Amino acid sequence: MFAKRTELLKASEVRELLKLTGKAEIISFGGGLPAEESFPVEEMREICDEILRDCGAKSMQYAVSEGYAGLRENIRELMGQKGIYVNSEDILITTGSQQGLDLTAKVFLDEGDTVLCESPTYLSAINAFKPFYPRFAEVEMDEDGLVPEALIRRLEENSRVKLLYTVPDYQNPTGRRMSLERRRAIAEIANEYDFIIIEDNPYSELCFDNIKLPPIKSFDTQGRVVYLSTFSKTVCPGYRVGWACASPGIINKYVLFKQGTDIHTNYFAQMQIARYLEKYDIQAHIRSNVQIYKSRRDAMLDTIEKTFPREVTYTRPEGGMFLWVTLPEEVNTKVLLKKSLRRGVAFVQGSAFFPNGGHENTMRLNFSGLSEEKIIKGISILGELLKEELSLA
Amino acid sequence: MFAKRTELLKASEVRELLKLTGKAEIISFGGGLPAEESFPVEEMREICDEILRDCGAKSMQYAVSEGYAGLRENIRELMGQKGIYVNSEDILITTGSQQGLDLTAKVFLDEGDTVLCESPTYLSAINAFKPFYPRFAEVEMDEDGLVPEALIRRLEENSRVKLLYTVPDYQNPTGRRMSLERRRAIAEIANEYDFIIIEDNPYSELCFDNIKLPPIKSFDTQGRVVYLSTFSKTVCPGYRVGWACASPGIINKYVLFKQGTDIHTNYFAQMQIARYLEKYDIQAHIRSNVQIYKSRRDAMLDTIEKTFPREVTYTRPEGGMFLWVTLPEEVNTKVLLKKSLRRGVAFVQGSAFFPNGGHENTMRLNFSGLSEEKIIKGISILGELLKEELSLA
Numbered sequence: 001m002f003a004k005r006t007e008l009l010k011a012s013e014v015r016e017l018l019k020l021t022g023k024a025e026i027i028s029f030g031g032g033l034p035a036e037e038s039f040p041v042e043e044m045r046e047i048c049d050e051i052l053r054d055c056g057a058k059s060m061q062y063a064v065s066e067g068y069a070g071l072r073e074n075i076r077e078l079m080g081q082k083g084i085y086v087n088s089e090d091i092l093i094t095t096g097s098q099q100g101l102d103l104t105a106k107v108f109l110d111e112g113d114t115v116l117c118e119s120p121t122y123l124s125a126i127n128a129f130k131p132f133y134p135r136f137a138e139v140e141m142d143e144d145g146l147v148p149e150a151l152i153r154r155l156e157e158n159s160r161v162k163l164l165y166t167v168p169d170y171q172n173p174t175g176r177r178m179s180l181e182r183r184r185a186i187a188e189i190a191n192e193y194d195f196i197i198i199e200d201n202p203y204s205e206l207c208f209d210n211i212k213l214p215p216i217k218s219f220d221t222q223g224r225v226v227y228l229s230t231f232s233k234t235v236c237p238g239y240r241v242g243w244a245c246a247s248p249g250i251i252n253k254y255v256l257f258k259q260g261t262d263i264h265t266n267y268f269a270q271m272q273i274a275r276y277l278e279k280y281d282i283q284a285h286i287r288s289n290v291q292i293y294k295s296r297r298d299a300m301l302d303t304i305e306k307t308f309p310r311e312v313t314y315t316r317p318e319g320g321m322f323l324w325v326t327l328p329e330e331v332n333t334k335v336l337l338k339k340s341l342r343r344g345v346a347f348v349q350g351s352a353f354f355p356n357g358g359h360e361n362t363m364r365l366n367f368s369g370l371s372e373e374k375i376i377k378g379i380s381i382l383g384e385l386l387k388e389e390l391s392l393a
Numbered sequence: 394m395f396a397k398r399t400e401l402l403k404a405s406e407v408r409e410l411l412k413l414t415g416k417a418e419i420i421s422f423g424g425g426l427p428a429e430e431s432f433p434v435e436e437m438r439e440i441c442d443e444i445l446r447d448c449g450a451k452s453m454q455y456a457v458s459e460g461y462a463g464l465r466e467n468i469r470e471l472m473g474q475k476g477i478y479v480n481s482e483d484i485l486i487t488t489g490s491q492q493g494l495d496l497t498a499k500v501f502l503d504e505g506d507t508v509l510c511e512s513p514t515y516l517s518a519i520n521a522f523k524p525f526y527p528r529f530a531e532v533e534m535d536e537d538g539l540v541p542e543a544l545i546r547r548l549e550e551n552s553r554v555k556l557l558y559t560v561p562d563y564q565n566p567t568g569r570r571m572s573l574e575r576r577r578a579i580a581e582i583a584n585e586y587d588f589i590i591i592e593d594n595p596y597s598e599l600c601f602d603n604i605k606l607p608p609i610k611s612f613d614t615q616g617r618v619v620y621l622s623t624f625s626k627t628v629c630p631g632y633r634v635g636w637a638c639a640s641p642g643i644i645n646k647y648v649l650f651k652q653g654t655d656i657h658t659n660y661f662a663q664m665q666i667a668r669y670l671e672k673y674d675i676q677a678h679i680r681s682n683v684q685i686y687k688s689r690r691d692a693m694l695d696t697i698e699k700t701f702p703r704e705v706t707y708t709r710p711e712g713g714m715f716l717w718v719t720l721p722e723e724v725n726t727k728v729l730l731k732k733s734l735r736r737g738v739a740f741v742q743g744s745a746f747f748p749n750g751g752h753e754n755t756m757r758l759n760f761s762g763l764s765e766e767k768i769i770k771g772i773s774i775l776g777e778l779l780k781e782e783l784s785l786a
Contacts, residue, residue, distance in 0.1 A: 060432045127653035
C-alpha cells in the first residue's frame with residue numbers, strides 16, 4: 001500500500017525525544033531548542049497588533065509563493081552584510097529552512113544521484129533527501145570542518161555527484177566551524193568538478209568568539225551555491241520562516257516546487273518577522289542571545305571536563321547549539337541512551353547523523369535549550385553513567 | 394543539473410495570474426481568493442494579544458510535528474459533526490491542505506503507480522503528485538460528480554491503482570457536488586478494489602442550499618479514506634493551517650514525512666485558529682460568509698445568462714468558489730485568455746485541470762474573490778468577447 005520510501009524513514013529520534021522533554025523530570029540534551037528566554041514576546045505582541053491594525057485582512061489572505069516582498073528585501077540586506085550581494089528576487093521565503101531541504105531534493109535529486117555530505121551531518125537533511133533515493137557519500141571532517149582533500153577523493157570515487165550538503169558554521173551535530181581557507185577551496189572545487197553546494201547556515205549568527213567567517217556563497221563565482229537559512233535561531237522557530245537564496249535559474253525552480261508543496265509560507269508570520277527586523281536591532285538581540293548560549297556552552301564544557309572519564313573526547317564549539325562526544329569504540333550510545341533515560345537524562349545517539357550508519361560510540365549534546373543549573377546536573381549524571389560503563393567495559 | 398521532475402512542472406497559471414491581480418485594472422476570475430471582507434480581523438487582533446499574554450514564548454518555540462493538541466481536539470469535534478468519529482491522534486496539522494497533498498504523494502506514490510482523479514481535477518493536486526512520477530487516469534464526471542461506473546472501468550483498465558483523488562464538495566474546478574449515493578458507492582468500490590481514497594474537502598462548509606452531504610470518509614469501513622481539509626476557506630488562508638485525518642497506521646506515515654518536510658506547522662498560527670474556534674461561533678461566521686459567496690455566484694450566473702452566447706454551457710454550483718464553462722470545441726481558451734487579458738479580464742484556461750491535457754475549450758471562473766459589481770463588469774466583457782469569437786468561428 002505505501003510507497004517504498006516509507007521504509008527508509010524512522011521517526012526522528014530528536015523529535016521523539018522532544019516528546020520526552022514534555023515530561024518535566026527529564027533533562028534533555030536531545031532537542032535543538034533555542035533559549036525561550038531570548039524570544040521577543042512583548043515586541044511580537046506589539047507587532048501583531050500593528051500588522052492587524054495597518055494591513056488588516058491582507059495579512060490573512062493568500063499571497064505569492066516567492067514570499068512577502070518586504071521580508072525578501074530585509075533578507076537581501078542581511079545577506080549583503082555577510083558579503084552575499086544579490087537581488088531580492090533571488091530570495092525565496094521557505095517554511096523554515098527544513099523546507100529549503102525538501103525543495104532542494106525536489107529540484108535536484110534523481111534516484112541514484114550522489115549527495116556528498118559531512119560525516120556526520122544534519123539528521124533532518126538526511127531525512128529530507130532520502131525519500132528521493134539518492135546515494136550518500138560521507139566526507140571526513142576535522143576540527144576545521146569538511147576536509148577538502150577528502151572531498152576530492154569522494155568526487156573521484158563517486159559518479160553522478162549532484163550536490164554537496166554542508167553546514168559550515170557550528171555544524172549540527174558537531175559544532176565545528178569550517179575554516180576560511182576551506183570555504184574558498186570548496187567553492188573552487190565545486191567549479192572544477194561541476195556540482196551544486198547546498199550551504200545550510202542556520203547557526204552563523206550564534207558566534208561566541210566574534211570571528212564571523214564569510215559564507216561559502218560569498219566565494220561563489222558561478223551561481224552554484226544555494227544558501228539556506230532561517231529566523232528560527234535568531235528570532236524564534238515556532239513561526240517557521242526561513243529562506244533560500246540562489247541564482248535566478250535555480251531559485252525559479254524552487255518557487256515552482258514551493259507552489260505544489262504548501263503554496264506559500266504563512267503570510268502573517270512573514271510580516272511579523274519583517275516588522276521585527278524593521279523596528280528592532282536584531283544584531284543587539286542576537287548579541288544578548290549569544291551571551292546566554294555561551295554561558296551554557298561553558299557550563300557544559302566545564303562539567304564535562306570535571307565529570308566525564310578521560311577516554312571520552314568532545315568538540316569545543318565557538319558557536320551554535322551543539323557539541324559532539326566520541327566515546328571509546330566499545331560503548332554503544334543506543335544502549336547507553338536507555339540507561340541514561342532511566343536516570344532522567346536524554347541525548348541523541350550519534351549514529352543517527354551518519355547516512356550510511358555506524359559510529360555507534362558517538363552522541364550529540366544540545367546546550368542551548370537548558371538552564372546552566374540543569375546542564376550541570378544532567379551532565380554530571382551522564383558523567384557518572386559513563387564512568388560506570390567504562391569501568392565495566 | 395536539475396532533477397528530471399523539473400521538466401514536468403510549469404508555473405501554476407493560477408499563481409501567475411495572482412501576480413496579475415496585483416494590477417488594480419485587471420478583473421481576475423483566475424484566482425481562488427476567499428472574500429477578504431469575511432476575515433475576522435478584529436477577533437484575531439484580540440487573539441494574538443491573548444496568546445502572547447497567556448502562552449508567551451511557548452507560542453514561539455518549536456513544537457511537535459503532529460500539531461498543537463488543542464487544535465487537534467477542536468478538529469476532532471468538527472469532524473464528529475460531519476459524521477467522522479475519530480480520535481485526535483488520527484489528526485495531523487498540515488501547512489495548508491496543499492501540504493496534505495505533498496505528504497500524500499510521499500506516503501503513497503511509487504513511480505508508475507496509477508492515480509485516479511476526476512476529469513477535470515484540482516490543478517495543484519496534479520502539481521503535488523507529478524514530482525513523484527505517477528500515471529494519471531481520469532474518471533468522467535457528470536453533474537452529480539464522479540461517475541462510479543466510469544471509475545470501475547478505469548479500475549479494470551489500469552494496473553497499480555494506488556489511490557483515487559477526489560474533491561466531492563463543490564469541486565475545484567467545476568463546482569460540482571457528488572451525490573450521496575455516489576459517496577457511499579465509491580467507498581464500497583475502494584473496499585472491493587483495494588485502493589486508498591484521498592478525499593480533499595476544503596469547500597464543504599461553503600454550502601448555499603443547506604444540503605450538506607456526509608463526507609466519503611463517513612462511509613469508510615476499512616480505514617482507507619484519507620480526509621484532507623483546511624481553515625483557508627472558513628477562517629483565512631494566509632495562516633496556512635490545514636489537516637489530514639486518517640487511520641493510525643496511515644497518519645503515522647504522514648507524520649514521519651512531515652518531519653522532513655517542514656518539521657511542524659507554524660505553532661502560533663495553530664494557536665490562533667484553536668483560540669478562534671474556542672472563542673467564536675465558527676458556524677455563524679461561515680453562515681455570513683456563505684451569504685457573500687451566494688450573492689456573488691448569483692451575480693455571476695445572472696450575468697453569464699444575459700451575456701454569454703447560447704452555445705456556451707456552464708455549471709451552477711450550490712457552493713464553493715468556482716464554476717466551469719465549456720465553450721464550443723473550436724474555441725481555444727489559451728488563445729482567448731490573451732485577448733481577454735487585453736480587455737482587462739483574467740480566468741484560468743481549463744486544460745490546466747486535466748492531467749493528461751486536452752479540453753482546450755474549457756475555463757474556470759472564480760466568483761468568491763470579487764465584488765458583485767466587478768463580477769458583472771468582468772463577465773459582461775467576457776461575454777462580449779465570446780460573442781465576437783463565436784461569430785468569427
